[in-house]
Amino acid sequence: MSDIVFMFEVHQPYRLDRNAYNKLLEKALRGRLEPHDLEDAIFDNGLNKLVIERASTKCYIPATKIILENIKRYANSNKPFKVAYSISGVFIEQVRMWKPEVIDLFMELRETGMVEFVEQTYYHSMAAFMPLKDWSELREQILEHRRAMKELFDYEPKSIENTEFSYNNDIAWLFSSMGYKVVLTEGVDWVLGWRSPNYVYRAYGSDIKVLTRNYRLSDDIGYRFSDRNWDQYPLTADKYASWLAATPGDVIFLAMDYETFGEHHWPETGIHEFLRWLPGEILKYNHLYTSTPSEVVDKYPARDIIDVPPWNTISWADERDLSAWLGNHMQRNAFKILVDLRPYVKALDEPEITRIWKLLTISDHLYYIATKFGSIEQVHSYFSPYKNAPDAYAIYVQALSLLAGLIAEKIEQKKYDVARKLVLPMNKAFYFYKPTGEYTGYSATNIKEFLEIISKAPAESILYHLKRGDFQAWLRSIFGLDEIADELDKISSQPLSAEEARKAVSDIIRKFLSST
Template identity: 55%
Template sequence: MKHIVFMFEVHQPYRLRRNIKSLLLSNLIRKGRLTPEDLEKIYFDEDLNRYVFERVAKRCYLPANYTIKQQIEYFKDYGKKFKVAYSVSGVLLEQASRWFPELVESFRRLASTGLVEFLDQTYYHSLAFLVAEEEFMDQLNEHRRLIKKELNYEPRAIENTEFIYNNYVGCLFDRLGYKAVLTEGVERILGWRSPNYLYKAKNCNIRVLMRNYRLSDDIGFRFGSTWWNEYPLTAEKYSAWLAATPGDVILIAIDYETFGEHFPAETGIFEFLRWLPGEILKWENLTISTPTEVAEHLQPRDEIDVPEYMTISWADLERDLSAWIGNFMQQDAFNRLRDLWLQIKALRNPGYERLWRLLSISDHFYYMSTKGGGPGDVHSYFSPYKNPYEAHMLFSEAIGDLETRTLLALENDKKALMRYAWMRSLPDENKFYFYA
């Protein structure tokens, strides 16, 4: 029996304002002293973020959740059941609670079916693993607490932001007790092997599910493409491809916004989603499972070795970290963020820490990409800015202001300044661990 695993990535960032400098000046004149809460409203464009969120919730999240819940209920008493997995960022659930609570309730109803798995990820959909293990774990734990609070669910499987993975990430997740990690089926890692089998991580026992990016992108990128020689894609055709594909498990992982946002309802994308479970379950050799079920029921066929210098992701043609730190602007922005982290931790100011974490959202760096061709078109499609240079300029304004305020706060807090000096003096293997 071949296992089909559906995983939907659900995330919306907080986008930066275009007029940060002028708002800082006007608010400073009016208020005199700005709190972290004031700064959050100045740095981030609440009107734009709310507009985008409500639009995507109406076009995608609610109708897609409804369709999936409907199909789960329909097949509940069937011999084989329809199941899905979601990876929902903390900042998305946070925005939903503020602006569209109906969406949170919709996810709760899905969780209550017992046939939906929710994965853990970083709360801020960030690059925290590149900053420090302590920060990475803090964001994972913050996400885990939110999923428990909002959805009454305790994740057993996990993904790093945008399927970023290497041996260190896999074994850290193993130490944290997760059963499975999801990542990209990259040829330079797999070699002659197929992504359609269960693997284990090198040096630890966590199970690794690898995305079949060709079959995933048939839905996520090519569904509505009239130039495609397989257009139109029907549920019947797609399920036949799944049935004919060799392997033990096929991971289909796509952005949830595929349904209704990237491809409007008029393209037939929701009809495709509605008919797909039934067409798959018609096949005697296919069943639909969740990531944890696959990890528990299948034996790994081999070991996956991803050294840190070969870190993979699901982004762009390179499927590495170049989507976020591939050019000078991205590296400059990320280095400033990383360099500020020790000062933020030493200060122990929750408001400043939240501002830093909101600036760690991976989308800020994604918008700075200067790639051309197809990947460049995708980066431009998601960006709210005129070009990558504007994205870098706005991030620099926000991080620059936070750097200045953090430095001033440290100078006025001798204990924090001593903590910072002490943290900087520690060797790397101990640097990020200290207790009050």
């Protein structure tokens, strides 16, 4: 007996507007800018609306109606038809605005009881790969998605995928700690080795179960269906069902972009007819059933452990790694700018600015900047709304720069309040060293920690950093506290003992922060 698990990835990004700067300038000439003006300028909602309307007409509406028909057709049989959907939060926002009938269809799917909704990051982002030791951004985006699923469908997902099936042991551990029972990822050959993707596995270092996508059978539909040069063209429902019937294993996990059904393969290719007849052809086989991710991990035991160290993170894109998003210098530089803005966004705590930053975490922005070759390059070009990777990079960095400018303006208005709240990543922390170059073991990621360490770090370390101007440089460049840095500059040239330096630094910082 084998269970077929269909999972459809449903996501559309907010694409960026190459004319954002000019749009913002026009708004500025008409009066004072507000954060929502920046969001309107950065994102090309004319294009976003067009894509949603086109994809809804060609894919989301007809494909979902076909799925509904099949669920209802087999609802009262001993072999019901079941599927799973992973729907990004930003997709939900867009169809609510521009094609609400799509939401109505998903609500109808929910009512059948035959559909499982899979958790993911709300913004379909690379939050898991931000250098944050507490996973705070990833947690936030998962919880935001969880709230959206509860609000829209009154549904609490038990299964989860990280963006684009990106996965490693640490991610699995986090998902397990958050209460999910199964994580979905790619059946990568070098991870599986001699093993088949068609079984339930367990994550290394945690109890969460793992389903690995059978990428060959998935891509037969997702990529090859309309390829006339393929030696199996045309792919019919009965032929494909016979392949599934002949495939050994407990679970055949098939996952693909939902846009496969009408957008990537146009309706004229016969993809809708294929989808319409496929469930019936599968269920003709006595040993084939359809199930959802959480059902199959309850039904079958884990056969082995999947071990994916963080330094070998996998995904379902390109070379099955992270190179689709972080593979070149442009991508890594843009991602660093994005991550560097986060502490200031958190300290400002203004919802509209936070939302713009989170929208800029959408993984597609980085995907468009990839530099690949051959067939992989063709896939990136197909999805990109820009001419090439350098253009995509310039447009993305322009958006980040405009956001950074707004953040700087806001910080100037309440500099000391932000300074009190600002918590830095470890790569921006202040590290205390002795004059000999020996690390003291103390580091500060915020002003409160800094003051605490000033009171207990070796006195010679305080004097050393004061005389070198290290404290001043950190306070200026990271916090924008020029006034405090200027006062420290004045005392740094005075003849002070180490203990006098400790007291002077502490007094100056406390005075400024308590008086503003």
